Amino acid sequence: MAVDYIQNLFADRIGGPQFGLKEKIYKFEKIKRAKKEAMFANPHVELIDLGVGEPDSMADQSIVKELTKEAGKLENRFYADNGIFEFKKAAAAYMKEVFSVDVDAETEINHMIGSKSALAMIPTVFINPGDITIMPAPNYPILETHTKYLGGEVVHLPLLEENSFLPKLDSLNKNVLKRAKLLYLNYPNNPTGAVANRKFFEEVVQFAKENELIVIHDAAYAALVFDHESPLSFLSVPGAKEIGIELHSLSKSFNMTGWRIGFVTGNAKLIHAIAMMKDNYDSGQFIPIQKAAVYALSHPEMTKQIAAKYSRRHEVLVKILCECGFDTKKPKGSFFLYTKIPKGVVGGPKFQSAEEFSQYLIKKHLISTVPWDDAGPYVRFSVTFQADGRKGEQQVLEEIKARLSTSDFIF
Ligand SMILES: Cc1ncc(COP(=O)(O)O)c(C=O)c1O
Structure with missing residues (x-):
């Protein structure tokens, strides 16, 4: 009979003998699952991924x-x-x-x-x-x-x-x-x-x-x-x-x-x-x-060009979010826009945490973000979304606006 002593040998720092038995579901796994579910339920709607923490373009x-x-x-x-x-x-x-x-x-x-x-x-x-x-x-x-x-x-x-x-x-x-x-x-x-x-x-x-x-x-x-x-x-x-x-x-x-x-x-x-x-x-x-x-x-001029793209995208995204009632400002660096979540939606759910709001955005609007509840409830929008050239970029941003404006957010 095969012996299985492997389970007893894991180091305490990763959970010791309990490693892998009761996997906690981490934030990014929850987002992944919610995205999969939303795409399955809405096969004809494209998911807009504003949760990506890396550039959308390849190296020069x-x-x-x-x-x-x-x-x-x-x-x-x-x-x-x-x-x-x-x-x-x-x-x-x-x-x-x-x-x-x-x-x-x-x-x-x-x-x-x-x-x-x-x-x-x-x-x-x-x-x-x-x-x-x-x-x-x-x-x-x-x-x-x-x-x-x-x-x-x-x-x-x-x-x-x-x-x-x-x-x-x-x-x-x-x-x-x-x-x-x-x-x-x-x-x-x-x-x-x-x-x-x-x-x-x-x-x-x-x-x-x-x-x-x-x-x-x-x-x-x-x-x-x-x-x-x-x-x-x-x-x-x-x-x-x-x-x-x-x-x-x-x-x-x-x-x-x-x-x-x-x-x-x-x-x-x-x-x-x-x-x-x-x-x-x-x-x-x-x-x-x-x-x-x-x-x-x-x-280093290549970085300036990359930064100019993020700046341009931030500008429009901030405008869209402000029009939807968010109190948000354009950041001065990075591709991250971090903004406080609304309290809820008129005639819809109330949000107790950023995680709940982020799940709502995925399920209701097929827009993916990353929630942070560590120091107040905030979501992070990344402007590294996929788009085909400048025209494609504008189309994605218009689509974000069209989707978000169907929810009447309460702040
Ligand atoms: C703050 C911060 N530090 C470090 C890294 C990792 O970067 P690298 O690709 O150089 O490992 C990231 C990547 O997301 C990051 O956001």
Whole structure:
């Protein structure tokens, strides 16, 4: 008879012997199921997906061409380990050109197989059981998940509209600060779309120094800004490099999502430790992808074009939502529009949570969004919807308007 001892061997961090037996249904799975149901019930209506967290377009053909050329070269076949120097040099030049930040290519930059991988590795470098990571809420969760895997704890700082979605650092108590090691920030922010300003980053540097914290600034959307907002790096603030690092990604800035390439930059001691850890996790990104990324990084004008598209789409979407009664403003960066949910619909349901509202939008209007209930009920609309050119884009937006205006929302 076959023995099944596998079930007893799972680590506690993923549920121990209970792993997989009572799967909790997570938010994104619920959305997936609701989308499937709505499409089945309405086979002739197209679902408009405003819930996608990645670009709708592929990388520019010139980047693809560079990859194709480099992939055919014999010398590019090796393990890349901690990356090729050419990439580090290009990343340093990019930091200078786009953010006016000076970093040393040799000691202050390391490539990463995407910022998600970097966020997964960083806690391994710092977190002992009982240590604390300070995270905003809502957040991109990878640093939080891995802190907990290692026996660390997470303390949340809510991102509230009345504070421009910037965390109140002075709300943290002394006991938390004594045990805290990492402070995670992300601007332009997912999901709120908020941008930070220099003054806030200056306060962060001072706060981190006073409380001996390491700042991890996730800058995945840093160059995707518009309406006279300039790309802002945390490292451009005096003293930031003494206490922090910044994560950059080509996923959104250059539509290279599936390519898996980004970099960490900042304090040399921190970069050295992360590189040491990375060397024990992977063997580096395929060299031709790094070389295509070198090409991309030397063409930051491509990001400006991508940002212009999001800006244009945001503009119309905000107008539509305001006409439907939402109190919403165009964000200054990212492709996320984060807005407070209505209380209900005249003659229809009342909404107790963003999740309920999001389900309503899918089932009633075949419009998919992502709900967030972490710091008030909000939904996130992404302007990365599929559309065939400018005309197609207009048609999608008109269709959103036509659908939403059949509901009389109560606020
Ligand atoms: C805030 C934030 N950080 C990091 C990532 C991951 O980016 P990458 O593709 O570089 O792993 C995402 C992706 O959605 C994100 O929203």
